[in-house]
Structure formats: structure tokens, C-alpha cells
Amino acid sequence: MPSCPTPEGRFYKAHLLTLMGEHNQGNMDVAWQEILSIAELQGLDAQNNSPYDAIGCGTSAMPSSDYGSCQFTQGVAQSVNHNIQVYDQIYMDANTSQDQHVYTLPLASACGPTAYTGMLISSSINQMGASGHYPPKNLPLNGLFTASTMPNVSVSSTNSVRQLCKGQDEFESDSGLSLNFSDGESIELENIESQRLQVEYMEMLPALVGQDQFGIVQSLMHNITDAHQYSALQSEELVCNRDERQAAAMNIPFPTERIVNLPVEDFNEILSNYTLTDTQMALVRDIRRRGKNKVAAQNCRKRKMENIASLEREIGQLQTEREGLKREQEEAGRVMGDLKRKLEGLQREVMSVLSEKGSHHYHLEDFMSN
DNA sequence: TTCCTCTGTCATTCC
């Protein structure tokens, strides 16, 4: 029986198994051991110190018998920062790209609803360059993968989004759209495209695994793992939301991020560059409106919370001030009482003196009648 | 199961 793999190792395997299908189990184990050895050489083992079971993606495809009763835990917590950095960098890369196409790995369908955005994965691939072959024909045996030797797994933006968005439906909360859009059709398209891309990827992976002397595939899978882990932590911000799915299904030729964030002039300019149907146009405008409103709602709530906090601070200040004024009032009352008592004493003293010097008995009222 | 919180969305108003 093979030794118990590291958590990350299991993760990679789960991904690979999912990608390649269980039919290839035998070959997969060989490839798996190679990847595992690379991971160990590079000291990439994660510590089993987190209870996080991140393998919502792929667990079902992972045979449990291979590794006996190994506890399956993930050292995810400590890699979160790294994950975020990876994501941020890659997301920025993807966003700054002028290319209209989004390059992605067709992984999302295998990874299910929590699979992360094409951007991360795509960037990993994008940086590898493009040869247009699976696997690359001129792959060097002793050299690093270069821009000219790495496989091109690029697909159109529409395909990518469609692929990546598969399986998200059950995670959407939605109260309706002004368009009468049928998700059923898009899901069907997604399934077909998903299967096609998965076949392509299955063809590509064995070659990569077999010649991965420098851990490129492992690194790639690490990024995929990062993406998945990050997505699990970012479930509130699933990039493949309803709008992206619908945009993909309706063949909207630019990303929703642009639809929402571009200034009006640029947005209109982009629209003028494409010939869109009325339905497409309505969807694009809906997406933009919703995107804007979503941000506005977030800002509004933030402001509201800040206002509440500010008012609570003000209440605290006013209560403090009130307490101070109350104390001042009490002190003033005491001073007033003292003065009153002193005055009465003085008055009695004056009356007494006057009475002693004359035969007439003076009373205080005699002097206060006016 | 119920309640609460968070988030996205819609409708509306205002600028």
C-alpha cells in the first residue's frame, strides 16, 4: 500500500483523478507517484494542522482504499495568505490584459460549484505561452517549459465562462431578472462544452505529468488548489455568478467585469463595436444596472453602518455630557444650599445685633416686604 | 424549526 500522501498531494490527485476520469486509474497512480515525489523534493508538503476539508471538489472521485484510513485534513489556513496573493496577482494580470479572450483551464466542471474563476487558472496557463498542441510537439526533455513549448489550452471567453460557470446554479440566490432567460438551455450547452474540454485536457495531462521534471504541473495544480481553497473562502464572491453565466450563454463578447465597471463613454464605445441583438443588449444593460446597484447597495449598507456607529458614538458622548451636567447641577445645588444657609445665618445675626441696640424688636419680614 | 444576518435584486426617487 502506498504511503499516506500529503494533504496537498491528495488534493492534486483528486484534481487529476477528476480530470482524467476513473478509467485511467492505473496510469494515474503512476503519474501520481511522480508528482508526489516532486512535491516531496520541493518540500511542499503541507502540515496536517487544519480540519479544513477542502475537497468538495473531487473527493467523490478519489478512491479511498489506496491510502487506507489516512485522515484527510488540509493545511489550508497557513496558505490562505499565499492563496490570496496568488489570486490577486493573477486576477490583476487577467484584468490588465487587453486580450478579449479569457484563457482558462477546463476544470470547473470537474471541481463543481466551488471551482474558482478562470482568471487564476487561466493566468497560470497564459504565462506558459501557446503552441496549439496537446501535448506540445517540441517539448524538451531536459529543459524548462517555455512559452513555445507549453500547451495552449486557451478557449474562447464564452467557452471559458460557460465551462467555469457550470454547476453554479444551485448556489445562486436570485429574485428575478427582467429577461425571461432559460437556464436550462445554457446548462445543456455547458455540459456539452464541458465534456469536450475535459477530453482535451485528459489528453494533455499525461504528457505533462510524465515529463514534468521541474514541477510545472505540480505548480499548476498547486495554483488550481489555491484557487479552489480560495474560492471556498470566498463563497460570497463567486465570480461565476448568474450574470456571467447568462452573458456566456448569450454569447456576450466581453466580460461582465467590463460591462459593469467601464465608464459610460467606454461602455457605449464597446457596445458600438459589436452588433448585439435586442435581447443581448437588454441583458448587457441589466448586468450593468445590477452590477452598479450591487456596489451601490454595498456602499449604502456600509454608510448606514457607519452612520449607526457614528450615532452610537454620539449617544455615548451625549450620555457622558449629560452625566457631567447632572453632576454640575448637583454641585450647584449644594453651593446654593450652603449660600442660602450662610445668608440666613447672617440675617439672623444682623437682626440680633439690631435688636440688642434698640428697644424695638426687628423681624426679617420688616426688611423683605418690598 | 425558527430567528437573525448577509447579500443581491428591484423599484423608486433624486441629482
Add this chain to the structure above:
DNA sequence: AGGGAATGACAGAGG
């Protein structure tokens, strides 16, 4: 007039 911001109200998801 059109676009966007602001905000109340509602619904769904999840803890």
C-alpha cells in the same frame, strides 16, 4: 432624457 447614486423593501441562503 438617460445614467447613475441612494435607499427602502423583499427574498433566499446560511449559520
